[in-house]
Amino acid sequence: MGHTLAEKVWNDHVVRPGGDAEPDLLYIDLHLVHEVTSPQAFDGLRQAGRPVRRPDLTVATEDHNVPTVGLDQPIADPVSRTQVETLRRNCAEFGVRLFPMGDTEQGIVHVIGPQLGLTQPGMTIVCGDSHTSTHGALGAMAFGIGTSEVEHVLATQTLPLRPFRMMAVNVAGRLRPGVSAKDIILALIAKIGTGGGQGYVLEYRGEAIEALSMEARMTICNMSIEAGARAGMIAPDDTTFEYLKGRPYAPRGAAWDEAVTAWRALRTDDDATFDAEVDLDAAALTPFVTWGTNPGQGLPLSASVPDPSRIGNENDRVAAENALAYMGLTAGTPLREITVDTVFLGSCTNGRIEDLRAAAGVIEGRHVADGVRMLVVPGSMRVKAQAEAEGLDAVFTAAGAEWRSAGCSMCLGMNADQLAPGERSASTSNRNFEGRQGKGGRTHLVSPLVAAATAVRGTLSAPEDLT
Amino acid sequence: MEAFTTHTGVGVPLRRSNVDTDQIIPAVYLKRVSRSGFEDGLFAAWRADEHFILNLPPFSGGSVLVAGPDFGTGSSREHAVWALMDYGFRAVISARFGDIFRGNSGKGGLLAAQCDQSDIELLWKLLENEPGTEVTVDLRDKTVRAKDFVCPFSIDDYTRWRLLEGIDDIGLTLRNAAEIAEFEARRPSWKPVVDTTAAS
Numbered sequence: 001m002g003h004t005l006a007e008k009v010w011n012d013h014v015v016r017p018g019g020d021a022e023p024d025l026l027y028i029d030l031h032l033v034h035e036v037t038s039p040q041a042f043d044g045l046r047q048a049g050r051p052v053r054r055p056d057l058t059v060a061t062e063d064h065n066v067p068t069v070g071l072d073q074p075i076a077d078p079v080s081r082t083q084v085e086t087l088r089r090n091c092a093e094f095g096v097r098l099f100p101m102g103d104t105e106q107g108i109v110h111v112i113g114p115q116l117g118l119t120q121p122g123m124t125i126v127c128g129d130s131h132t133s134t135h136g137a138l139g140a141m142a143f144g145i146g147t148s149e150v151e152h153v154l155a156t157q158t159l160p161l162r163p164f165r166m167m168a169v170n171v172a173g174r175l176r177p178g179v180s181a182k183d184i185i186l187a188l189i190a191k192i193g194t195g196g197g198q199g200y201v202l203e204y205r206g207e208a209i210e211a212l213s214m215e216a217r218m219t220i221c222n223m224s225i226e227a228g229a230r231a232g233m234i235a236p237d238d239t240t241f242e243y244l245k246g247r248p249y250a251p252r253g254a255a256w257d258e259a260v261t262a263w264r265a266l267r268t269d270d271d272a273t274f275d276a277e278v279d280l281d282a283a284a285l286t287p288f289v290t291w292g293t294n295p296g297q298g299l300p301l302s303a304s305v306p307d308p309s310r311i312g313n314e315n316d317r318v319a320a321e322n323a324l325a326y327m328g329l330t331a332g333t334p335l336r337e338i339t340v341d342t343v344f345l346g347s348c349t350n351g352r353i354e355d356l357r358a359a360a361g362v363i364e365g366r367h368v369a370d371g372v373r374m375l376v377v378p379g380s381m382r383v384k385a386q387a388e389a390e391g392l393d394a395v396f397t398a399a400g401a402e403w404r405s406a407g408c409s410m411c412l413g414m415n416a417d418q419l420a421p422g423e424r425s426a427s428t429s430n431r432n433f434e435g436r437q438g439k440g441g442r443t444h445l446v447s448p449l450v451a452a453a454t455a456v457r458g459t460l461s462a463p464e465d466l467t
Numbered sequence: 468m469e470a471f472t473t474h475t476g477v478g479v480p481l482r483r484s485n486v487d488t489d490q491i492i493p494a495v496y497l498k499r500v501s502r503s504g505f506e507d508g509l510f511a512a513w514r515a516d517e518h519f520i521l522n523l524p525p526f527s528g529g530s531v532l533v534a535g536p537d538f539g540t541g542s543s544r545e546h547a548v549w550a551l552m553d554y555g556f557r558a559v560i561s562a563r564f565g566d567i568f569r570g571n572s573g574k575g576g577l578l579a580a581q582c583d584q585s586d587i588e589l590l591w592k593l594l595e596n597e598p599g600t601e602v603t604v605d606l607r608d609k610t611v612r613a614k615d616f617v618c619p620f621s622i623d624d625y626t627r628w629r630l631l632e633g634i635d636d637i638g639l640t641l642r643n644a645a646e647i648a649e650f651e652a653r654r655p656s657w658k659p660v661v662d663t664t665a666a667s
């Protein structure tokens with residue numbers, strides 16, 4: 001019987017097979033490190049007198065806590081500053097390459113991996129961060145781990161793991177204009193629920209996926225975790241190879257040819273079987289937004305706030321009632337009539353150059369609505385530089401948006417970029433949990449196109465609503 | 468990880484059930500960047516009460532916690548184990564443990580010994596009547612002893628073996644160092660490596 005893409009990558013990395021009683025020992029090709037989940041791991045190594053086994057397969061960046069303005073100033077928040085300073089000390093002590101705040105390569109960990117060409121097909125990639133699934137867009141098996149696992153990988157470059165189950169996500173048809181990858185993933189999560197992918201690696205396949213750019217694929221794999229999955233993957237193809245070619249860490253010359261030959265074999269065999277399958281029709285999709293407090297509570301923008309009393313399932317009904325109360329919404333209100341205070345364009349979901357281009361295309365020659373604040377936070381300093389070279393920063397600032405430096409920023413509000421209590425945002429990030437963007441903040445997850453149109457109109461909107 | 472064969476120390480009766488990890492260490496204490504020093508967060512809310520058992524000598528110097536059923540449920544935070552160990556606890560006795568907590572205990576070197584609730588009731592009485600009574604938790608023969616009191620405890624064989632040998636997960640994996648090195652020698656040369664000489 002054939003193998004799925006994920007099984008092939010797994011099998012290629014088994015150092016020692018486990019069997020029934022014990023897990024497999026899996027080799028890790030790349031370990032990404034950031035300031036929040038690594039301090040105890042390094043401290044554990046220190047206490048045990050262990051070195052980092054492969055500093056050359058380890059890369060660190062500062063992203064979760066960093067301010068996105070005033071980079072020349074010391075970080076004001078003492079906890080954030082301590083975490084960043086601790087990472088710097090640890091990297092220096094253990095010989096790990098760090099891209100610190102202000103560095104040209106600094107950025108959100110899941111943006112810089114692919115951008116540097118460090119993320120390649122067929123690799124195993126881990127990071128102490130759940131959105132590590134992003135890297136699966138290039139055909140890597142990438143997943144988030146906890147702090148003691150971070151220590152384990154630092155010390156051994158391996159992890160003891162039991163195989164994941166496999167789910168095929170078949171996305172047929174082609175997206176219509178104004179509809180994007182973010183809408184595909186939001187629609188999928190609304191369909192299968194935030195627990196629908198539990199224990200699975202999702203393999204996204206089908207015509208719609210094949211037609212997507214590399215960065216759009218990253219948006220989809222990024223949010224696999226919001227469907228409960230361990231990882232998301234897409235088989236590498238010419239789009240992948242073109243994206244990688246010439247990047248700083250991509251193979252060159254004869255090694256490139258050798259690598260591409262190996263990468264082409266990384267597809268699910270025709271006779272392989274999945275443990276589960278789900279189908280989605282891209283052609284039928286329209287812009288999608290969330291109305292509630294988990295990423296599964298989403299609807300097409302053309303819909304209205306749902307009426308909890310019409311939800312049959314008891315748990316879902318209670319969840320919807322609580323969500324509406326927290327979000328300050330009334331059942332039956334058309335989603336398009338919801339006004340926002342803040343628009344956040346950024347994060348590892350939608351903070352790449354194509355996302356900024358898409359939003360800039362909508363906002364160019366227009367102005368952010370009165371009373372609305374729009375924050376544009378590039379995913380990395382390279383994305384920032386590229387956007388500035390293309391004049392996108394000027395488009396955003398002319399429209400009245402704030403142009404920032406790279407970091408996680410308002411995606412989780414660990415730095416100063418936060419919503420005030422009761423404030424409402426349209427956000428291109430990935431989590432609309434209560435308080436995620438600031439205590440009492442209300443988040444609607446949207447695509448970059450919808451974010452830009454919403455900024456202009458001040459209510460949840462799609463580009464087609466702009467005259 | 469330090470090997471655990473047997474431990475003797477002052478027993479602390481904690482007459483509470485369903486002690487979740489948020490009560491063992493509240494979220495505000497998770498911000499620390501080191502792996503040590505979490506003792507200040509241990510049972511922080513309860514310790515604010517001067518009559519809480521850990522505020523009363525000789526219990527304050529205890530190292531064997533005897534708790535009600537369902538100890539360590541809730542959030543997966545590994546800090547709960549660290550906080551107990553940083554405070555000085557080497558063993559927790561309960562009739563039932565939260566799954567993740569039990570796993571984390573095994574990883575961290577804290578013995579989670581499961582006893583019958585009837586034995587725990589007897590132990591509580593003994594410790595309350597004679598504060599400062601030392602409790603011995605012997606992993607070799609899986610018994611709890613205090614004065615004349617003896618009872619068996621259960622623990623899964625794999626965790627017991629690892630604790631007796633003092634092997635943590637990493638130590639266990641490093642027993643495969645030769646296989647890891649062999650695997651590394653087979654990895655394709657075009658896989659990316661980072662230039663660490665540029666390390667800051």
Ligand code: SF4
Binds near residue numbers: 110408
């Ligand atoms: S951008 Fe948001 S989701 Fe992504 S790594 Fe940062 S905090 Fe996590």
